[in-house]
Amino acid sequence: MLEVRHLSKSFGDRVAVADVSFVAETGRTLGLLGPNGAGKSTIVNIIAGVLRPDRGEARVHGAAVDSDTSPAKRLVGFVPQDLALYEELSALDNLRLFGSLYGLAGAELDARAASALGVARLSDRARDRVETFSGGMKRRLNIAAALLHEPRVLLLDEPTVGVDPQSRNAIFDTLAELRSGGMTLIYTTHYMEEAERLCDRIVIIDHGRVLADDTLDGLYARLPAHARPVQQVVTVRPTLESVFLELTGHRLRDD
Amino acid sequence: MTHRLAAMRALVAADLQIFFRDRRSVILNLVTPLAIAGLFGMVFGGGGSAPAGRLAIAVVDQDGSAISRAVAAGLAAEKTLAVSSLDEPAARDLVLKGKVRAAVVLPPGFGEAAGRAFLRSTDRPRVAVLYDPSQAATLAMVQGLLTQHVFTAVTGELFSGDGGTRLIDESLASLDTQGTDAAVTADLRELLTRARSLNERNRSQGGAGTASGGGLSVPFEVGDEPVTSGSTPYNAYAHATAGMGVQFILMMGIEAGVGLLLLRRRGLWLRLKAAPLARGTLLTARVVSAALMSLVMLAVLYGGATLLLGVRVDGSLAGFLGIAVAFALTTAAFGLLIAALGGTPEATRGLAIFATLVMVLLGGGWVPSFLFPAWLQQASLALPTSWAIGGFEAMTWRGLGLAEALPTIGALLAFTTVFLVIAVWRFRWDVASR
The missing domain is CATH 3.40.1710 (abc type-2 transporter like fold)
Known part of the structure; x- marks a missing residue:
């Protein structure tokens, strides 16, 4: 479980986060929604222990993330918005390095790296340099690097930016597996359809403040009556993505 | 402690792996200084046996x-x-x-x-x-x-x-x-x-009769004697190797610093900071990897200069190694200082290269510093380049002992300390989120 209590953070005169609180239950996916500059990444960075809050705290299964070496950081996996990978190294070398930072070594590290490569569906490209990968492959490896130490909470900061539908679907499948395994996911995005598809609960943020914190149904219920979803008998039109996947297939395109 | 050391070793190994995997970078950093030192040494008199230019x-x-x-x-x-x-x-x-x-x-x-x-x-x-x-x-x-x-x-x-x-x-x-x-x-x-x-x-008496004979002459003769380490003649390549070595190793230090700025830009710094590691561990790993790269460069440069240019450590080998280690640490700290004070990687690289070239010039890396005004010669003692170049020369063709190396080692370690203190003080740990 992740608890965020009264987080505030400013950069100079700019208030990035103002008194933000929310709770993410174990095995659930919490979406942080907001436009660009809303403060989503700042909140995620604070939970990851990358930024120090001016006030407030984040607790992972009761342990505060309050220092560089805080044990709580071992419970958190962080997938930054940027592709945080050493392009010059192979996928396997990247995973070995990031695993070493969490105290993994030897056979255990090798096993975890192999498993993470499997999750990212990159086992056959383990020894290739990351700079030779497509955008989708890098995104998947970016996620795999955060899974090596088997975190209890996974922070994903816009993890599908710039990927093709096949890779996005692969990422969604991976996230579904992780959640079913009991991992708590914190997912920031400004793609509403992703939030609708993945998240059990959604926190909408703007100007560093929480505007809403509820389930999808709860959020719909906040709308004025005339704007709420209604049950109708309609012909459901397929999405363009479904047409695209039907034509191009679901197989990953990593070449 | 074990975890910290293992993490540091992994970070250092990654830095070294990246450095040596980039063939162009390796050639630039290892071969170029030797080639330019050879060129400079040849221009300034070669190995001592060639006649001086008229x-x-x-x-x-x-x-x-x-x-x-x-x-x-x-x-x-x-x-x-x-x-x-x-x-x-x-x-x-x-x-x-x-x-x-x-x-x-x-x-x-x-x-x-x-x-x-x-x-x-x-x-x-x-x-x-x-x-x-x-x-x-x-x-x-x-x-x-x-x-x-x-x-x-x-x-x-x-x-x-x-x-x-x-x-x-x-x-x-x-x-x-x-x-x-x-x-x-x-x-x-x-x-x-x-x-x-x-x-x-x-x-x-017939012999004279022109202005060229029978006149007064200068009442002395000059017997010139180059003072070097015993039997070894002055080797201009030794001076050039010291100068170019210091220059290119500092360039590598710049790249190490700029590399840290690029880590920020690429988001890797966030991932490293998210790991349960002390800041000191992350920075120490950078210092150690940059220092090791400097030592490798020095070893290759002086190895090549020994084989190809006849440069020898005629002084104290311990003194030479001490100066090499101290200068490697200075370089690593210089790189960290650049990362702490720098803005964008591109602008930082340009400014740092300019500053380095000026330091090498004033340190006597290109031309002998005796050509400088007296005040500038004194002022150049405030530069690590002057100490490093002088130290390497002292341990090679000048053939001086360990005692002569100690002030240089002390000065370089002092520069290292100052650079590190400023770097840690000014280092921007937090990165403003988007």
């Missing part, structure tokens, strides 16, 4: 007298000069174009006037020395040699030349009209009379 000057003899011809001949006989005889416009043109370093213009009537001025302190002829202002050190050398040869030629003409008796007779005739003290006049008359007698005797 200074090109021109002599314009507008007089054509025995004295002026003797001066020209004397200069031409100097082993340090390559003398060409030209007219004044041609000589001026070549000086302007930098083809000759200086031109000596002996004006019409020079010999007569110089002989007369020697005896009576009358109006002295003016000899113009045209020189290349970019080679100002040449002027003093040419003036010194000119003075020597004019002195020899004029006295040679007076004591053994055909025109000498006439000049002496003129001086004798003018003694009574000068209004000097009678006793002084008597002494001068006797001196000139004996000089005339000497001239006649020299000419009657």
